[in-house]
Amino acid sequence: MSHLLEIHNLGKTFRPRKGWPWTPQSVAIEPLSFTLEAGEILAVMGETGSGKSTLAKIIGGVDTATSGEIWLNGQKLHSNKYSQLCNNIRMIFQDSENSLNAHLTIGKQLEEPLLFNTKLNVAERQERVNVTLQRVGMLREHWEFYPHMLSSGQKQRVCIARAIILEPQIVVADEALVGLDPSVRAQIINLMLDLQEDMGISYILVTHSPQIVKHIADKILILYRGKMIAFDKTDIVLKDTQQSYVQQLLHEHLKQNIQYSSDTSAKIAD
């Protein structure tokens, strides 16, 4: 039985801007391997500069790896085969304000991936866009809207709609929940979980919020200076007391506000 996504010795090095041909290359990601099953949420954590965004970009097909290979459903993934990539792996970026095209209506933007990757005709494409818009909690009428007419939460929903419109198996979210208001963030998390239940999407979630990870992730991958130092189920990693770095990254922040967690919800119910 093959896994949904298999990463074998994936590595990435950058050639320095200045230097001789024999100058050593800087290592962004040291070769790492992991697997992802269908319907799982994998959280990638680490400090700034630990290579977590690079890893997300390579899996999302935005960047190419210097070594190693990616297997999807038992097939090798080639970074130059766009149809295979786009139909199966899609990406959501951090800044929804800037990742939408300001010159196109929402409908047009959502139609584009269909235009390039499917053989649907106009009516079918429109139908698909309408269904997807409703799926992410928006209306048919939003087809005519331009991005500036929407609130930040709605823009993030459009980004998610654009990611799921081709019904991919994996969605890579690169810091997609940073900088959102608490109510919007909670709405988006709920939406992502709902979509996972409906469509069986796997998420690769790049984040640095231990609370979100603890709440929704099935597996955690922790990078430290390009090295994978932990990869396991969430509860196992959370219980892991061997590695001080993991402790520092996760537990300090989960403990920080513990004094406020006295059962508020119980008191409200009275």
Next chain:
Amino acid sequence: MQLLDIRNLTVEMQTPQGIVRVLDKVNLQLTEGEIHSIVGESGSGKSLLAKAIVGFINPNWQVTADRLWWNGKDLLAMSPQQRRQITGRDMAMIFQDPNAYLDPNSTVEQQIVEAIPQGDVRGTFMRRRVDRKTRVKRLLHRVGIRDHEPIMDSYPFELSQGVAQKVSIAIAIAHRPKLLIADEPTTAMEPSTRLQIHRLLARLAVSQQMSVVLISQDVGSILPETKRLTMLYCGQLMETGPAKDILSEPAHPYTDSMIRMSLQTQQELPHKARLPTLPGAIPTLRHMPIGCRLGPRCPHAQKTCVKAPTATHERQRVYHCHFPLLVTSS
């Protein structure tokens, strides 16, 4: 002695659609050495409140208040020069994106030197130079940068976010202000850096007897040392009072849902359970609801909510709601 006393501060903005109240009768009291958190979602006017305190507001907007007192002096009655003098001497502000707020053209040392008050350094030319340098070093040590040499000579783009924020705090405390306003200093920072900045602010409040107003989006990311908490929504004051009381027994439905939406306070939620949230989105300036502005999103809203609720005082806290969650115990 109250350091800052604000009563019914209202800010009105002229728009093509008419006058919009972006801050509606907000109250804030601050004593010396106190940490006060202001929490609200985007568009709640929390940054505007901070800007109104330091007088940093668009001159075309109308600022009215029953009282805007600083140390017993009326800030609104002063001439701009006088007000500027007081603001410059007693207040300081730090912002969300430190790398963007620091001057990209000069080194950290030059920027901190600029912030040191003129009267502090005396003596001959050479003596002043040496004195300034030692002061810069001391300030950097005070904000927790031990390795000062490389930092002093670097430009803002070479610094990481956390260090840049520490430098901007060093600039802010260079003239020993009585009030430091931190406008979302740690949003979009990674947790370990956020923790460092929070500890630094808490330490400064104690050691320098400095009041800190911390503005935040999320109740989960306020300082644990916060004494008083103010919740704002769309320019209206929802609830204010001692932080411990509010967080353990919220009276206002908005406070309650903010606490429940914040993941930090939800420790016992089952894995992958749906999070509680407020329906809908924050209204835009043009479409402000009348009465209580939370109305359309509030889970407890009823007909009377189209009238703005009056303040209810209870023990040390104040809340504006027709249907508070707490039953008044008097």
